[in-house]
Amino acid sequence: MVLIRDIVQQALATGYLSIAAENQLRQLLKAKYDAEDFNAFMTLQQAAISGRVRQESRQLYQFKTLVADSS
Known part of the structure; x- marks a missing residue:
């Protein structure tokens, strides 16, 4: 089972949080977690x-906004 701290450790190591990892975090945060994960x-x-740490979702949003503004 993947833990919140595992996803965080990966994001901190790479400096990047993918949309898939964000979604996984959302699911994990709905369940019980311990103080270390918090x-x-x-x-x-x-x-x-x-x-x-950069978030893929924010970069995607900024790109879509930029494209929409230039149209």
Whole structure:
């Protein structure tokens, strides 16, 4: 079973959070998780805010917005 901390560790190592990983996190956050997973998720949030981890979903949104604005 994949844990929240596993996904976070991968994202921190690569500096990138894929849409698939985001969806997996959403599913895992619906279930019970321990303090270590919660702390890992908070670390990921801080990394995303500071720009240390890029989110595929945000990049896709920004690209779509840019394309729509130039049309």
